[in-house]
Amino acid sequence: MAKEKRDNGTEKAILDAARKVFTHRGFAGARMDEIAREAGINRALLHYYFRSKDKLFDLVxxxxxxxxxxxxxxxxxxxxxxxxxxxxxxxxxxxxxxxxxxxxxxxxxxxxxxxxxxxxxxxxxxxxxxxxxxxxxxxxxxxxxxxxxxxxxxxxxxxxxxxxxxxxxxxxxxxxxxxxxxxxxxxxxxxxxxxxxxxxxxxxxxx
Amino acid sequence: MAKEKRDNGTEKAILDAARKVFTHRGFAGARMDEIAREAGINRALLHYYFRSKDKLFDLVxxxxxxxxxxxxxxxxxxxxxxxxxxxxxxxxxxxxxxxxxxxxxxxxxxxxxxxxxxxxxxxxxxxxxxxxxxxxxxxxxxxxxxxxxxxxxxxxxxxxxxxxxxxxxxxxxxxxxxxxxxxxxxxxxxxxxxxxxxxxxxxxxxx
DNA sequence: ACGTGATTTAACCATTTAGTTAAACTAATA
DNA sequence: TATTAGTTTAACTAAATGGTTAAATCACGT
Missing domain, CATH: 1.10.357.10 (Tetracycline Repressor, domain 2)
Incomplete structure (x- = not known):
């Protein structure tokens, strides 16, 4: 998992996690925290890559x-x-x-x-x-x-x-x-x- | 509307509103405030009739x-x-x-x-x-x-x-x-x- | 060994939200 | 008229949540 991240896989990891969490919980039920955890990172980095929940959701x-x-x-x-x-x-x-x-x-x-x-x-x-x-x-x-x-x-x-x-x-x-x-x-x-x-x-x- | 409330219709008004809001928004997306507004009352009274969001949701x-x-x-x-x-x-x-x-x-x-x-x-x-x-x-x-x-x-x-x-x-x-x-x-x-x-x-x- | 960019840590802010409370008010009724 | 149940107002608490920040740490290529 560490390797993937370093290999510039973080963005993808986040998108995958976001896809999973948003799809399962819906927008209102999804938590940025859960997305971060699912991507194996933390909230700070999550917002570093994607400014806001709305933006991330739109992409997904x-x-x-x-x-x-x-x-x-x-x-x-x-x-x-x-x-x-x-x-x-x-x-x-x-x-x-x-x-x-x-x-x-x-x-x-x-x-x-x-x-x-x-x-x-x-x-x-x-x-x-x-x-x-x-x-x-x-x-x-x-x-x-x-x-x-x-x-x-x-x-x-x-x-x-x-x-x-x-x-x-x-x-x-x-x-x-x-x-x-x-x-x-x-x-x-x-x-x-x-x-x-x-x-x-x-x-x-x-x- | 005032009459209905006095005529003990409040409970029903709340349940109707809750049904409407929960059904439309889902549990996570529903707001107690919107339910209260929809029922023509305020949050205080809403909680007076139904203790919690979860309880109300279960009923609905x-x-x-x-x-x-x-x-x-x-x-x-x-x-x-x-x-x-x-x-x-x-x-x-x-x-x-x-x-x-x-x-x-x-x-x-x-x-x-x-x-x-x-x-x-x-x-x-x-x-x-x-x-x-x-x-x-x-x-x-x-x-x-x-x-x-x-x-x-x-x-x-x-x-x-x-x-x-x-x-x-x-x-x-x-x-x-x-x-x-x-x-x-x-x-x-x-x-x-x-x-x-x-x-x-x-x-x-x-x- | 150094510098750089990615990442973590941990604290923080602001807002939203569920839920509570006490006091005031209203209307019907005894 | 006094009582009472239903209702409002307004203030409050506590927790959750989205979002930010600064400093520390890590891993890598040069």
């Missing part, structure tokens, strides 16, 4: 939001058939969230608290929702025209797919309780779920 | 969790065919959340922060997840046996239905941004969504 949030969106945007807006896209979304979402289970709640919570942030970020990053949705709508239309899938609203379909992927992680404690699963069984359920979702969606889309 | 959380679960548990565990249940779940979920949009994030956030709480509450309330799930599995099995629906894992199906209902509210700011909707259009989308979900699920379940 922007980074996390990009993580969450950028890959997705590429898939949704990119080329490929509807079925390809659906499979890719599911694969991407589940893998991403599995490695960072409390990412979605974090994003959603802070976003409801301050929706403008998303707009600002979107503008900066040059993301283009309307092109993305256009590509997705096009894929849907194509599949419908080919009679591969029944007619369906593209917006609703996209929400459906995302819902099926993301929600289980958000509701994890609830699901564990209701279905009486331990962590191992939950993990197993999630893994099965990848195919389950694709099957569920494609089955629903049959004309 | 228990109440909100009951709101969220009890109705659902009745539907899932109660009588009726699978299709009836699915329709009832969708109806119930969407209506409930529509009137309290940030209820789900609140529950999930605080629950990930402290999963034991759910277990404790479940025990106290005498809820019985295993019976509930048993009833639901039974409904699924029955439908499968009658060849009304294709074979499917009951646990996954339940998660699917809940996902489709709850997630859109959690992701509201994101959905608004990506699909470029204003509040009015979002509301419209949610309303359409009731039938959309039922159609989506039932279509997927066709044998």
């Amino acid at each position: 949030f922007a980074q996390r939001a990009r993580e969450f969106f950028l890959g997705l945007a590429g898939i949704i807006g990119g080329p490929g058939s509807l079925e390809d896209k659906i499979k890719a979304i599911v694969e991407h979402d589940i893998d991403m969230i599995r490695s960072q289970p409390d990412l979605p709640i974090f994003i959603m919570q802070e976003l409801t608290q301050n929706p403008d942030r998303l707009v600002r970020m979107a503008v900066e990053s040059g993301a283009n929702p309307s092109m993305m949705m256009k590509a997705f709508r096009h894929a849907v239309k194509e599949a419908v025209d080919k009679k591969v899938v029944r007619p369906i609203d593209a917006g609703q379909l996209l929400i459906n797919v995302m819902s099926l992927c993301v929600y289980p992680f958000i509701a994890k404690p609830m699901i564990k309780a209701v279905q009486e699963l331990d962590d191992k069984q939950f993990e197993k359920m999630i893994l099965k779920r990848k195919q389950e979702i694709v099957e569920f969606v494609m089955s629903s889309l049959k004309p | 959380f228990a109440q909100r969790a009951r709101e969220f679960f009890l109705g659902l548990a009745g539907i899932i565990g109660g009588p009726g065919s699978l299709e009836d249940k699915i329709k009832a779940i969708v109806e119930h979920d969407i209506d409930m959340i529509r009137s309290q949009p940030d209820l789900p994030i609140f529950i999930m956030q605080e629950l990930t922060q402290n999963p034991d709480r759910l277990v404790r509450m479940a025990v106290e309330s005498g809820a019985n997840p295993s019976m509930m799930m048993k009833a639901f599995r039974h409904a699924v099995k029955e439908a499968v046996d009658k060849k009304v629906v294709r074979p499917i894992d009951a646990g996954q199906l339940l998660i699917n239905v809940m996902s489709l209902c709850v997630y859109p509210f959690i992701a509201k700011p994101m959905i608004k941004a990506v699909q470029e909707l204003d509040d009015k259009q979002f509301e419209k989308m949610i309303l359409k969504r009731k039938q959309e979900i039922v159609e989506f699920v039932m279509s997927s379940l066709k044998p």
Whole structure:
């Protein structure tokens, strides 16, 4: 650990720690102290690198939001058939969230608290929702025209797919309780779920 | 407002305010001051009625969790065919959340922060997840046996239905941004969504 | 061995926040 | 009118927290 720090890894160590703590506790619940401890340094140095909690949070949030969106945007807006896209979304979402289970709640919570942030970020990053949705709508239309899938609203379909992927992680404690699963069984359920979702969606889309 | 207070409505006013503030801000982000203001009283009186933030929060959380679960548990565990249940779940979920949009994030956030709480509450309330799930599995099995629906894992199906209902509210700011909707259009989308979900699920379940 | 930048230590400040208290006030009621 | 419960005011305490600072220490390359 000492080595990493000396090797100029401190900034990264802090960002990692901040990401972890902010993501887990949310902005209001996060303590600069905990971030410092988690990074293996002290508060003084923490403020030496990043002036304030707000500044640090903004960096973390922007980074996390990009993580969450950028890959997705590429898939949704990119080329490929509807079925390809659906499979890719599911694969991407589940893998991403599995490695960072409390990412979605974090994003959603802070976003409801301050929706403008998303707009600002979107503008900066040059993301283009309307092109993305256009590509997705096009894929849907194509599949419908080919009679591969029944007619369906593209917006609703996209929400459906995302819902099926993301929600289980958000509701994890609830699901564990209701279905009486331990962590191992939950993990197993999630893994099965990848195919389950694709099957569920494609089955629903049959004309 | 003055009247209500004198009419012994103060306690209720406080609980309403606390519900609102806690639900919106989360425990860490909530301020006793804001609760008092929201209730139209002052901090002194707030503490006079409810000793501490924690105590008040526990009450609110228990109440909100009951709101969220009890109705659902009745539907899932109660009588009726699978299709009836699915329709009832969708109806119930969407209506409930529509009137309290940030209820789900609140529950999930605080629950990930402290999963034991759910277990404790479940025990106290005498809820019985295993019976509930048993009833639901039974409904699924029955439908499968009658060849009304294709074979499917009951646990996954339940998660699917809940996902489709709850997630859109959690992701509201994101959905608004990506699909470029204003509040009015979002509301419209949610309303359409009731039938959309039922159609989506039932279509997927066709044998 | 020296100098430099990174890091720690430890003290400190200012602000926010939960929670308390005593005294004054209000309105209904006995 | 005197009592009483509910309420406000205003002051206060104690703790937590974000942020700062100066001096000491450490590790490294020259």
